[in-house]
Amino acid sequence: MSKECCIKDASLKETGFSYTMSLIQGKYKMFILYALMEYKVVRFNELKKYIGSISYKTLSRTLKELEADGLVHRQEYPQIPPKVEYSLTDRGKSLMPILDSMCEWGDNNRIRP
Numbered sequence: 001m002s003k004e005c006c007i008k009d010a011s012l013k014e015t016g017f018s019y020t021m022s023l024i025q026g027k028y029k030m031f032i033l034y035a036l037m038e039y040k041v042v043r044f045n046e047l048k049k050y051i052g053s054i055s056y057k058t059l060s061r062t063l064k065e066l067e068a069d070g071l072v073h074r075q076e077y078p079q080i081p082p083k084v085e086y087s088l089t090d091r092g093k094s095l096m097p098i099l100d101s102m103c104e105w106g107d108n109n110r111i112r113p
Contacts, residue, residue, distance in 0.1 A: 023069050028054050028062050041087045
């Protein structure tokens with residue numbers, strides 16, 4: 001007789017799903033990861049323009065969070081004016097199959113007028 005899984009004995013916070021969501025949840029993280037997946041190396045102002053509705057402060061904070069989680073690499077060049085580029089780390093690239101699947105699902109399930 002197999003033991004059935006019961007929600008009363010489970011905890012969402014102990015799942016891989018919960019950990020993954022802790023890294024990518026937030027209003028703009030997935031947009032940033034998508035932009036870096038599509039365009040590889042992107043400067044701060046290019047991301048700001050691409051996303052549009054994000055403030056400079058929020059973009060800066062979100063990029064710092066993604067960098068701290070090891071998903072985004074920040075490359076700063078010592079020049080005037082300052083030049084900073086962002087790209088995906090190998091860890092960030094490992095999320096790309098998930099983003100690709102989400103893009104494919106959206107393309108296939110978009111309700112068109």
